[in-house]
Amino acid sequence: MIWLDSHCHLDSLAGDLSGFLERAAGAGVGTMITIGTDLPSSREAVRLASRHPNVYATVGIHPHDAVGFNEAVEAEISSLARQPKVVAIGEVGLDYYRDHTGPEAQQRAFGAQIELAKRLELPMVMHIREAFPQVIEQLNRAGPPETLIFHCFSGGAPEAEIAVGMGGYVSFAGNVSYKSAENLREAARVVPLDRLLVETDSPYLSPVPHRGKPNEPRNVADVGAALAAATGRSAQEIADATTTNAARAFGIDLL
Secondary structure (H helix, E strand, O other), X not given: OOEEEEEXXXXXXXXXXXXXXXXXXXXXXXEEEEOOOOHHHHHHHHHHHHHOOOEEEEEOOOHHHHHHOOHHHHXXXXXXXXXXXXXXXXXXXXXXOOOOXXXXXXXXXXXXXXXXXXXXXXXXXXXXXXOHHHHHHHHHHHOOOOOEEEOOOOOOHHXXXXXXXXXXXEEEOHHHHOOOOHHXXXXXHHOOHHHEEEOOOOOOOOXXXXXXXXXXXXHHHHHHHHHHHHHOOOHHHHHHHHHHHHHHXXXXXXX
16 A cells, blocks of 8 residues: 655654654555644754655744744745645634734734735645634635645545535544544534545654554554444545645645
8 A cells, every 4th residue: 555644743742753754665655745734844844844755844834833934934935835846825814723824914924925826826834723614704705716625634424525515635644543532523423535634743643553662654554444434434445545645735746
């Protein structure tokens, strides 16, 4: 089986990156997308993508860092987004769970990056926590980019149906394997096969049976296995579909 980890943070992995990449390859992970959340991580994502043939990058300002978003930051993100192997704007969005940045600053940064994704004709990877209605409202008001990725989906079936109704891809992380996450498994069952993605969000959200340990891209196969169990499909079917879907969503030519 060949997997594509649609969302990981290679710059945050503790240890020798070559080891992580080798273990991922050994687990059938053919491609990884490393995610920018601020200017330093976006620069590093671009650098890593330039050095590794199976790594791609996104660039963007996370809602936790939105307070510092200004014209200069936007200009650099725009410049980085034009670099080879940058496949999306993100991760961006709204997070009303943690009080790192006020709603007004988050909405301003999110709105500017919606427009940037549309202007550059790039997909947009969204972080949404305790703010799903507000994200949908802002997208509808602004007009969404053509391709939306609902990263680390945390809603239930009704929210998943809204995401799919907007033409979005719904990405599941390791928490879909948690005993308490029946809402995520219910959501997965209403997402059409051609709109599913898998991710690790590593080094965060390690799936069962790796809970309590730092996550890494090779574990995307365990996320896929949990998603297969939740939807009554085979792991092979999930691997084939999610890899094809991610390549289509991000415009990646698979090696």
